[in-house]
Amino acid sequence: MRLKFDEQLDRLNNLLIEMGWLVEQAIADANKALVEKDVDLAKKVIELDDEVDSREKELDSLCLRLIMQQQPVASDLRFISAILKIITNLERIGDHASDISEITISLAGKQYIKKLEHIPQMADAAIKMVTESIGAFVKKDLDLAREVIASDKFVDNLFETVKNDLILLIKEKADNGDQAIDLMMVAKYFEKIADHATNVAEWVVFSITGTHKDIKIM
């Protein structure tokens, strides 16, 4: 009797998976472009952000239409409202990937002041977090969502390491300052990406339990 509604919910799910895949691609390419100093790839990441934005609007519109037409309650309402929150976070991740690529373009042709070691680790961890948080949503896997939330600490620690390394480089040579700040920004963007993936996982927990950050909101 709710065949059409179920079809619309499936469509929401598929669009979310596609948006998650686009965002993972954006993070991976932003990292690759940075490490390999690939300006063309960095430009593609910036272009990809428009695609992510349009997916967000499409999902936004579909969610609001479903709320209007189907007046969902209980698990359906949690599912749709969680998607509305999740896509906002995915859109921000797309923005940060684009921000990283802008820095990559500005650093083009320059020798890096340090070997990029921890920043790619941050990128890998962030990609894993996004993949797993979307996976947890699709599979309604509470344990996996909680694992994602716990793994944010790992990225935070890597950020501290990168920050300390850059401070040392500035102390060693004042000329390193300009690039150190750029790399610091890149590290901060990856750290923020992990924060947004954590937010996604927290909304996954909400969609399953009605509880967000230990507060029962539905």
Place this chain on the structure above:
Amino acid sequence: MKNYAALAKLCYSFKLQILCFAKIYKGWIIKILNVKISIKNLNFYYNDKQAIHDLNLDIPANEVTSVIGPSDSGITTLLRSLNRLCDLNREARAEGDILLDGKSIFGKEVNVTELRRRVGMVFDVPAPLPISIFDNIAYGPRLNGKKNRKELAGIVEQSLSMAALWDEVKDRLNKPAMSLSGGQQQRLCVARVLALMPEVILLDRPCSGLDPISTAKIEESLIKLKERFTIVIAPHNVQQAGRISDRVAFMLMGDLIEEGTNASVFSSPKDRRTNDYITGRFG
């Protein structure tokens, strides 16, 4: 040995304290909920067919309680049990008890007509009498011995105002009630119940055939009426229960599956069957 004896004594004393606390706590809960109707172990049969299975439910005063569920779940039977309308069916038989203000409605001393005045009912199809609007409302009070025209006029105005119909009909009270629209006729039926000064109003899918505007007017009047009356409604759809209820009870095939506040049932129902029903997966 002495130590064991002392320990046993201590445990016994502790147990007594817990029992005492539980009693106080129970009383406190009942007071907080201000229970108007208490249904205890209700089993209801039509000949051999059981329509309600061992149902326990407290209905708080001055709140709107919605009873939802698919058809043939025993909801109409439950509503009709609350003022013993089911007695009119010779095949019907109830076991268990229903307390109104703490007193059984099945007691020998209970005057059933008076019970039905205290617990009035509005049905799914509006059934105005083929007389004027005024006489429809005054019919019940007249049967109760009220003859004074001025007093009756006061009751008619008050009842129609509470049912949010006064402004629409005040200039044509002598016109036939059958000339009203469907939504107005249903509000007239609500007013007719109100004219008898009931304590509880039962509504069995009162908006099932009405347009959204008429439905909204009845819902608005119910929300106001709960300040003075206890309302039990079988809504015609789940969304209506969500809009107007303070508490929601979900019944399935004669069993009470879940009962709780509107927010708890409509956001995170405890039972999977409740979730599946309110999200439209069956029913």
